[in-house]
Amino acid sequence: MIVPVRPTAPALVLLPALALLPVLIVVLNGAHGGGAEILGSFVVGAVSPSMDPALLKALLIGLQVTVATALTGWSCSLVLGVLLGCLSSERLWLTWSLPAWPAIVLRRLMALPRSIHELIWGLLLLQVLGLHPWVAVMAILLPYSCLIARVWRDQLQSLDPSRLQAILQTGSSPMAACMTALSPAMGSVLVSYGGYRLECALRSATLLGVFGLGGLGMDLELSLKSLQFHELWSGLWLLTLVTIALEQGLRCWRSWGEQAQFGQRQAMGFAVAVGLSGGLGGLWLAHLFPEAGSLNWLPVQWPDLHSLQLAAQELPWLSMLWETLILTVLAAGIAIGLPPLLLLLNPARPWQHCISGFWILVRVIPPPLAVLLLLLSNQPTLAIGALALGLHNSGVMGRLLQEGLEQQDHSAQVALTSSGASPQVGWLYGSLSPRSPSHLAYGAYRSDVILRETVVVGLIGGSGLGWQLLESLSSFHWAAVLLLITTYAALTLIGEWLSDRSRQHWLQS
Amino acid sequence: MASRERRAVSLLAVLLCQGVTVLPVVAQPTLKVGAIPDQNPERLNRLYGQLADELSDRLNVKVRYVPVSNYPAAVSAFRTGGLDLVWFGGLTGVQARLQTPGAQVLAQRDIDARFRSVFIANTSSGLQPISSINGLTSLRGKRFSFGSESSTSGRLMPQHFLAKAGVTPSQFSGGRAGFSGSHDATIAVVQSGAYEAGALNEQVWTSAVNNGRVNTKKVSVIWRTPEYVDYHWVVRPKLDQRFGKRFTTRLQKAILGLKPTTPRQVTILELFAAKRFIPAQASQYKPIEKVGRELGKIR
Numbered sequence: 001m002i003v004p005v006r007p008t009a010p011a012l013v014l015l016p017a018l019a020l021l022p023v024l025i026v027v028l029n030g031a032h033g034g035g036a037e038i039l040g041s042f043v044v045g046a047v048s049p050s051m052d053p054a055l056l057k058a059l060l061i062g063l064q065v066t067v068a069t070a071l072t073g074w075s076c077s078l079v080l081g082v083l084l085g086c087l088s089s090e091r092l093w094l095t096w097s098l099p100a101w102p103a104i105v106l107r108r109l110m111a112l113p114r115s116i117h118e119l120i121w122g123l124l125l126l127q128v129l130g131l132h133p134w135v136a137v138m139a140i141l142l143p144y145s146c147l148i149a150r151v152w153r154d155q156l157q158s159l160d161p162s163r164l165q166a167i168l169q170t171g172s173s174p175m176a177a178c179m180t181a182l183s184p185a186m187g188s189v190l191v192s193y194g195g196y197r198l199e200c201a202l203r204s205a206t207l208l209g210v211f212g213l214g215g216l217g218m219d220l221e222l223s224l225k226s227l228q229f230h231e232l233w234s235g236l237w238l239l240t241l242v243t244i245a246l247e248q249g250l251r252c253w254r255s256w257g258e259q260a261q262f263g264q265r266q267a268m269g270f271a272v273a274v275g276l277s278g279g280l281g282g283l284w285l286a287h288l289f290p291e292a293g294s295l296n297w298l299p300v301q302w303p304d305l306h307s308l309q310l311a312a313q314e315l316p317w318l319s320m321l322w323e324t325l326i327l328t329v330l331a332a333g334i335a336i337g338l339p340p341l342l343l344l345l346n347p348a349r350p351w352q353h354c355i356s357g358f359w360i361l362v363r364v365i366p367p368p369l370a371v372l373l374l375l376l377s378n379q380p381t382l383a384i385g386a387l388a389l390g391l392h393n394s395g396v397m398g399r400l401l402q403e404g405l406e407q408q409d410h411s412a413q414v415a416l417t418s419s420g421a422s423p424q425v426g427w428l429y430g431s432l433s434p435r436s437p438s439h440l441a442y443g444a445y446r447s448d449v450i451l452r453e454t455v456v457v458g459l460i461g462g463s464g465l466g467w468q469l470l471e472s473l474s475s476f477h478w479a480a481v482l483l484l485i486t487t488y489a490a491l492t493l494i495g496e497w498l499s500d501r502s503r504q505h506w507l508q509s
Numbered sequence: 510m511a512s513r514e515r516r517a518v519s520l521l522a523v524l525l526c527q528g529v530t531v532l533p534v535v536a537q538p539t540l541k542v543g544a545i546p547d548q549n550p551e552r553l554n555r556l557y558g559q560l561a562d563e564l565s566d567r568l569n570v571k572v573r574y575v576p577v578s579n580y581p582a583a584v585s586a587f588r589t590g591g592l593d594l595v596w597f598g599g600l601t602g603v604q605a606r607l608q609t610p611g612a613q614v615l616a617q618r619d620i621d622a623r624f625r626s627v628f629i630a631n632t633s634s635g636l637q638p639i640s641s642i643n644g645l646t647s648l649r650g651k652r653f654s655f656g657s658e659s660s661t662s663g664r665l666m667p668q669h670f671l672a673k674a675g676v677t678p679s680q681f682s683g684g685r686a687g688f689s690g691s692h693d694a695t696i697a698v699v700q701s702g703a704y705e706a707g708a709l710n711e712q713v714w715t716s717a718v719n720n721g722r723v724n725t726k727k728v729s730v731i732w733r734t735p736e737y738v739d740y741h742w743v744v745r746p747k748l749d750q751r752f753g754k755r756f757t758t759r760l761q762k763a764i765l766g767l768k769p770t771t772p773r774q775v776t777i778l779e780l781f782a783a784k785r786f787i788p789a790q791a792s793q794y795k796p797i798e799k800v801g802r803e804l805g806k807i808r
Contacts, residue, residue: 032701032702034631034700034701034702034703034727035697035698035700035701035702035703037700037724038697038700038701054555054556055555057555058554058555122582123579123581123582123585126582126585126586126589126591127585127589129589130586130589130590130591131575131577131586131589131591131592132591209576209578210577210578210579210582211577211579211582211586212543212575212576212577212582212586212591212592213576214554214576218554218576218578219551219554219555221578222550222551222554222578223551224690224691224694225550225551225690225691225693225694226548226549226550226551226691226693227693227694227697227722228549228551231551291539291573298589368690372689372690372694372697372698375698375701375703376697376698376701376703377701377703378703379652379703380652380654380683380687380698380703380704381683467688470658471658473581474580474581474658474659474806475805475806475807475808476581476584476604476608476807476808477805477808
């Protein structure tokens with residue numbers, strides 16, 4: 001008899017950290033001290049950020065723009081994402097005794113918006129809508145709502161169907177059955193996942209300042225261009241403060257919900273908050289940009305078949321795809337594997353707080369800045385891009401993991417350690433093990449994000465699909481842009497298929 | 510039950526009220542200005558009010574500074590009418606005018622008619638100063654970085670001179686050139702040794718050296734390129750219809766009339782690193798267009 005050998009759940013979570021090995025070998029091999037002076041001035045900038053009144057004024061105005069854009073984009077993407085998520089769930093179509101194929105088609109179609117970075121969406125929308133505050137909102141809305149829809153749909157599908165079936169058997173309408181059987185579980189998904197998306201929206205809005213809205217991100221970008229580290233840090237510290245405030249606010253909200261045992265009401269309250277913040281953000285944007293005017297659709301000229309063929313021959317497909325895949329896989333490995341690895345080193349409280357601080361720091365530092373900093377003490381390799389992207393996203397994954405660990409029951413860990421297991425082993429099997437499936441699931445969604453973020457580090461890495469896309473956009477070579485976007489979508493679809501398959505294979509058996 | 514329904518309705522209303530903010534607002538004609546200078550662009554982003562006020566006072570129209578920091582975005586915004594007057598680089602200005610028929614060149618700086626780039630090298634790279642363009646062949650096999658991908662002085666013209674010497678980016682170490690993102694970043698990555706050589710705007714290099722921001726023991730100039738034209742003010746067509754007779758001419762005069770006489774004008778000229786602005790013609794930028802087409806940056 002053949003016994004299939006499968007790694008245990010916590011091992012699966014730690015396995016991706018192996019990506020660190022090749023990356024660190026290359027990075028340490030190329031390390032040099034040539035950029036010490038500039039790195040030093042970066043560190044000095046951190047402890048003495050500029051307090052120039054003109055700068056602070058610009059930053060505060062910028063912060064308003066960024067927050068308003070983030071709130072609006074977040075709110076709209078949640079509403080749309082939940083809607084699309086329900087529509088793309090086969091289970092809901094079947095509940096209404098309808099064929100399930102529209103759900104599958106919709107789900108596949110959503111790979112396109114999801115696979116393209118916000119910055120690229122902004123540039124594309126600018127072509128057809130002109131300069132408008134809502135271009136930035138929509139640039140967030142498109143990929144975000146499709147990502148939320150994917151998470152929502154996966155959660156809906158993974159719920160135990162027996163309750164729904166039981167209620168349907170009693171003869172109640174499909175709507176009532178769904179509301180009764182599914183909404184309690186989905187409410188808590190909405191609150192925890194939805195809250196987390198707000199911080200993501202804030203980071204994206206920071207990137208999108210470049211489209212005529214200004215904002216915190218524009219100031220950061222310009223200060224980075226001229227390497228004014230004191231001024232750069234004023235913006236980074238401000239962003240850090242906002243991130244911490246947001247994280248603590250959401251934590252308070254959650255603990256309030258847990259104590260009050262008002263799961264349903266908490267979800268309702270959250271939905272109202274989502275709606276209100278969307279309205280507030282929209283009005284705020286209208287107030288900040290009173291002359292924005294209405295949105296008009298401008299005509300576009302699509303590239304013809306001949307120019308597409310020419311562009312296809314011009315692009316270096318093999319090296320481009322190879323570099324993008326390597327970059328994505330290594331960065332995703334670091335992002336997924338590093339958080340549990342760091343937590344495993346020492347499960348004690350003070351260390352965990354230090355690590356939370358580290359997650360915030362790597363989330364706040366934008367990937368292009370991270371690449372530049374790494375480059376100052378290294379040589380330009382793909383490993384630098386992977387490390388920058390991986391660290392940035394490990395901040396996101398680390399936050400999610402820690403949040404999940406805080407919420408779960410600690411009795412298993414306590415039982416293991418009191419029965420003589422070391423703190424590490426107790427933490428590994430008592431705490432990490434139950435979180436493994438969801439950490440891996442979030443890791444799969446993160447890999448999507450990392451793939452589209454290869455655009456952001458493409459520039460300094462000078463490689464891969466991302467760089468080609470930026471180069472084609474800056475040459476207004478639309479045929480190549482169309483081909484590259486399609487490639488991104490195809491890669492995202494393949495990634496989705498792989499993660500679905502592996503989830504079935506590893507975790508649901 | 511009734512109160513629950515009422516709550517559901519009000520929730521729906523709240524969700525729908527987001528849409529209201531997209532409704533049109535009637536606006537007076539406003540001159541929308543955009544600019545991304547090569548040097549200390551972050552200062553203009555904070556002091557743009559000075560430029561807007563100066564133009565507004567001289568022209569008697571509302572002027573608004575629109576912060577667009579991404580080159581392709583600025584070109585597209587100019588084409589779609591989101592920007593009326595833009596301080597473009599050589600390449601981006603040509604791209605913008607080709608995409609916006611009827612757009613005009615208004616002015617350039619005194620230095621823009623005779624602009625240069627410099628090639629710099631890390632002293633430990635073993636690269637020696639070059640006396641003629643053919644010396645650029647010594648860069649083959651080296652790690653080399655340009656600045657931003659749309660920059661005329663940090664990418665287009667350096668790549669053009671390299672091509673003239675028979676050097677293509679695929680001959681650099683790693684089979685490609687890096688893109689540091691900006692002129693100052695190019696200095697930083699070459700000084701640190703991450704890249705062995707790079708190319709950037711001569712003006713930015715000179716001022717970085719003068720301000721003591723360069724360690725000249727570690728990085729030095731190996732070649733100055735021949736002269737070419739760079740930055741220019743470009744306006745959208747048909748501004749006269751929106752702002753009144755001869756508006757475009759008045760606008761040109763206002764820009765050419767900026768002299769270091771009042772503190773505000775001193776600041777503005779400083780923000781653009783200009784002594785003064787001089788008239789410019791579209792024909793001056795023909796060579797840039799030719800190079801842009803050769804290198805595939807203009808299609």
